Amino acid sequence: MSITISNISKSYKNVKALQDISFEVKENELFGLIGPDGAGKTTLFRILTTLLIANEGTATVAGFDVISDYKMIRNSVGYMPGKFSLYQDLTVEENLNFFATIFGTTIEENYDLIKDIYVQIEPFKDRRAGKLSGGMKQKLALCCALIHKPKVLFLDEPTTGVDPVSRKEFWDMLKRLQQKGITILVSTPYMDEAALCDRIALIQAGKILEIDTPKAIVKHYSKPIYNVRANNMYQLINSLNDYEYNHSVYPFGEFVHYTDKRADFNQKELKMYLETKNLTDIEIEKTIATIEDTFMELAK
Amino acid sequence: MNHNKVIQVEGLTKMFGDFTAVNAITFDIEKGEIFGFLGANGAGKTTAMKMLIGISNPTSGKANVAGFNVFTNAEDIKKNIGYMSQKFALYDDLTVKENITFFGGIYGLSIKRIKEKSEILIQELGLEKVANTLVGSLPLGWKQKLSFSVSLIHDPKIVFLDEPTGGVDPITRRQFWEMIYKAANQGTTVFVTTHYMDEAEYCDRVSIMVNGKIEALDTPKKLKEKFKAANMNDVFLKLARG
Numbered sequence: 001m002s003i004t005i006s007n008i009s010k011s012y013k014n015v016k017a018l019q020d021i022s023f024e025v026k027e028n029e030l031f032g033l034i035g036p037d038g039a040g041k042t043t044l045f046r047i048l049t050t051l052l053i054a055n056e057g058t059a060t061v062a063g064f065d066v067i068s069d070y071k072m073i074r075n076s077v078g079y080m081p082g083k084f085s086l087y088q089d090l091t092v093e094e095n096l097n098f099f100a101t102i103f104g105t106t107i108e109e110n111y112d113l114i115k116d117i118y119v120q121i122e123p124f125k126d127r128r129a130g131k132l133s134g135g136m137k138q139k140l141a142l143c144c145a146l147i148h149k150p151k152v153l154f155l156d157e158p159t160t161g162v163d164p165v166s167r168k169e170f171w172d173m174l175k176r177l178q179q180k181g182i183t184i185l186v187s188t189p190y191m192d193e194a195a196l197c198d199r200i201a202l203i204q205a206g207k208i209l210e211i212d213t214p215k216a217i218v219k220h221y222s223k224p225i226y227n228v229r230a231n232n233m234y235q236l237i238n239s240l241n242d243y244e245y246n247h248s249v250y251p252f253g254e255f256v257h258y259t260d261k262r263a264d265f266n267q268k269e270l271k272m273y274l275e276t277k278n279l280t281d282i283e284i285e286k287t288i289a290t291i292e293d294t295f296m297e298l299a300k
Numbered sequence: 301m302n303h304n305k306v307i308q309v310e311g312l313t314k315m316f317g318d319f320t321a322v323n324a325i326t327f328d329i330e331k332g333e334i335f336g337f338l339g340a341n342g343a344g345k346t347t348a349m350k351m352l353i354g355i356s357n358p359t360s361g362k363a364n365v366a367g368f369n370v371f372t373n374a375e376d377i378k379k380n381i382g383y384m385s386q387k388f389a390l391y392d393d394l395t396v397k398e399n400i401t402f403f404g405g406i407y408g409l410s411i412k413r414i415k416e417k418s419e420i421l422i423q424e425l426g427l428e429k430v431a432n433t434l435v436g437s438l439p440l441g442w443k444q445k446l447s448f449s450v451s452l453i454h455d456p457k458i459v460f461l462d463e464p465t466g467g468v469d470p471i472t473r474r475q476f477w478e479m480i481y482k483a484a485n486q487g488t489t490v491f492v493t494t495h496y497m498d499e500a501e502y503c504d505r506v507s508i509m510v511n512g513k514i515e516a517l518d519t520p521k522k523l524k525e526k527f528k529a530a531n532m533n534d535v536f537l538k539l540a541r542g
Binding site: 035036037038039133134135157160161162163164165166167168189190191192204233234237250251252253254292295296299300 | 339340341342343386439440441463466467468469470471472474477478481482484485495496497498501502520521531532533536537540
């Protein structure tokens with residue numbers, strides 16, 4: 001196991017940030033921690049990277065205990081915090097050199113690991129980090145987290161606020177790093193990125209809702225789920241919310257995902273109801289649950 | 301001027317030195333429309349938005365927002381629009397009520413009106429129990445819903461929302477959109493940026509900016525047809541590679 005977490009709890013004053021969290025991340029796995037702001041993702045990252053001590057429980061990273069072997073862990077992991085934490089007044093190259101030196105290595109020694117990413121920011125190597133665009137900062141931070149060839153890489157919301165194109169590029173980079181033998185624990189609030197992980201943990205309000213492969217998690221969704229569409233989205237949502245048999249009503253792009261309380265749900269009956277609400281162009285068809293559906297059902 | 305068009309933009313351009321951040325963009329937005337303003341990081345969205353809300357002077361072009369010219373009446377624009385961003389939301393060290401009172405005051409509402417608005421707003425959001433709690437201690441989702449309501453406190457014609465749902469949990473994100481629909485249904489024009497492509501589908505029309513230009517502008521349905529894409533994420537990926 002690359003990471004083991006056993007019964008970890010952490011509180012800040014009267015806020016329970018993490019409650020009895022346990023899971024394992026396998027060697028060379030790309031593991032996703034999926035949950036919104038305030039779920040406890042950053043707290044867990046800080047405990048695993050030895051920057052914070054848990055109130056209860058134990059954890060190991062790369063075989064080392066987070067308390068007794070914390071120095072060994074610091075040499076074995078790369079950590080990219082959610083907040084940009086490089087030196088704003090050092091240049092791109094100076095930042096990278098600094099982190100390499102701190103870890104007793106050189107850029108040249110591990111250049112093959114960062115090459116793919118570094119070539120994209122190399123044209124700006126003399127620019128101060130504070131003057132880089134968001135996407136460039138993110139790439140530099142990743143290079144700095146990798147420069148000592150860590151066994152385990154911790155990425156805390158690397159794609160938050162990043163546009164879909166750059167997000168896709170970032171995930172392509174992660175897949176390549178995984179192929180080079182690095183174990184990756186990554187957190188994200190974007191549910192669509194969950195599908196790109198080997199396994200995921202859904203986390204909310206300090207508790208793990210579920211852990212499994214993305215495919216298996218989706219299969220656990222027990223209710224039949226329907227795509228509903230009509231001429232007016234707002235009226236449709238209101239009408240479905242008013243429908244006495246609804247179990248859940250969530251807008252999903254051009255559709256509303258609808259589930260019903262009854263076992264013998266009849267599509268025609270719902271269509272007739274919606275027609276009485278003056279909706280037209282009504283379409284109802286069965287669909288497959290997504291990770292976001294599962295998350296919302298568990299978080300309800 | 302067509303009174304149904306609450307935003308009219310023609311050839312709007314912003315240069316920083318010899319860099320063209322916004323390159324001659326042209327579009328109209330109608331009353332009550334939900335308009336999605338998309339683009340990659342660095343495409344020029346924020347610069348364009350700053351010109352429309354009257355806090356950045358355009359280099360050239362024309363723009364009329366809520367009936368006022370961005371060149372000559374920027375102050376009037378500010379009074380007639382609402383604005384909310386993910387970063388600057390509310391004052392963390394003021395309570396829910398204090399924030400409402402503060403922003404009501406900024407927008408020149410009478411004390412009586414502030415009191416009325418405050419009660420309605422707190423009740424609608426179900427914040428009765430935390431009305432006297434510091435905003436800083438509320439969950440992000442609540443803050444963002446409160447922030448949206450506060451941006452509408454002076455009944456503006458248009459509300460500008462800059463990534464209002466970033467990092468918000470999926471259930472709250474949807475409740476937030478229901479609030480947007482409600483506002484639009486009551487005639488408020490909503491101008492919104494987002495990185496969630498499913499939210500792009502909720503908009504009446506969507507524009508996609510690439511390198512300072514608007515490269516596509518239509519209903520989500522027509523954009524998907526035009527780019528032969530299954531969803532807005534695919535449309536975005538096809539276009540925004542730039």
